[in-house]
Each structure stands twice: as structure tokens, then as C-alpha cells.
Amino acid sequence: MHTLFVPLIFFLAFVFGFINSCFECKKEKKLNLKFFNDFFRKFLHLILDFFGSIMLFYPISKYSVGLNLFGYLPFALERLAALCFNAGLLIIWFLYMEKKYKISDFI
Numbered sequence: 434m435h436t437l438f439v440p441l442i443f444f445l446a447f448v449f450g451f452i453n454s455c456f457e458c459k460k461e462k463k464l465n466l467k468f469f470n471d472f473f474r475k476f477l478h479l480i481l482d483f484f485g486s487i488m489l490f491y492p493i494s495k496y497s498v499g500l501n502l503f504g505y506l507p508f509a510l511e512r513l514a515a516l517c518f519n520a521g522l523l524i525i526w527f528l529y530m531e532k533k534y535k536i537s538d539f540i
Contacts, residue, residue, distance in 0.1 A: 435478075435479065436489060436491045437479070437490065438490075438492075440472050440475040440476045440479065443468050443469075443472035443475060444472045444476075446468040446472075447465060447468040447469045450465035481522075482499070483500060484500050484501075484502050484503070484518075485500075485501060485503060485504075485515075486498065486500075486501050503515050
């Protein structure tokens with residue numbers, strides 16, 4: 434999952450689907466949007482993991498790149514910083530879902 438190959442597969446499926454959907458029916462356009470959604474989610478996952486380190490071409494090379502921001506902290510703070518970062522992203526996502534879909538009405 435942490436390689437460029439997985440988002441690349443979905444991006445190519447999106448591009449080929451976009452070319453074919455110009456001449457085809459609307460069902461393929463929905464499938465094309467699903468490919469774009471999967472590409473965007475996986476690419477965003479790579480960007481977020483770049484704060485640590487990732488192996489972009491894993492089956493071919495084990496060369497690791499990344500900012501490794503949490504690696505400069507002491508071990509106890511490293512885990513705490515990573516948890517706080519993830520919790521902050523989760524809270525931002527909940528606020529977005531509340532604003533867009535009014536999820537508190539279903540609780």
C-alpha cells in the first residue's frame with residue numbers, strides 16, 4: 434500500500450475510463466469517479482505517511498524517503514506526537530462530516 438504502484442494503477446484506470454466514458458454511457462462515468470476516489474484516497478495516504486518514511490518503489494527497491502518528523506523526538510514523545518496528529522486529523526474529519534452531512538441528527 435505504501436508504494437507508488439497502487440495509486441498509479443487507480444490513476445491509469447481513471448484516465449482510461451475517462452477516455453472511454455466520453456463515448457459511452459453514464460454507468461461507466463460513475464465507475465470512473467470511483468477509480469478517481471480510490472486514487473485520491475491512496476495518494477493522500479502516501480502524503481500523510483511521508484511525514485514518517487515510505488518506500489516508494491518497494492518491490493524493486495528498499496530505499497526509504499520521508500521527512501521522519503517524529504523520529505527526532507524521544508521515543509515516548511514520538512508515539513504521543515503521532516497519536517495526537519492522528520487524533521487531530523480525526524477531529525477535523527468529524528467536524529467536516531458534521532458540517533456537510535449533519536451526522537449529529539442521527540445520534
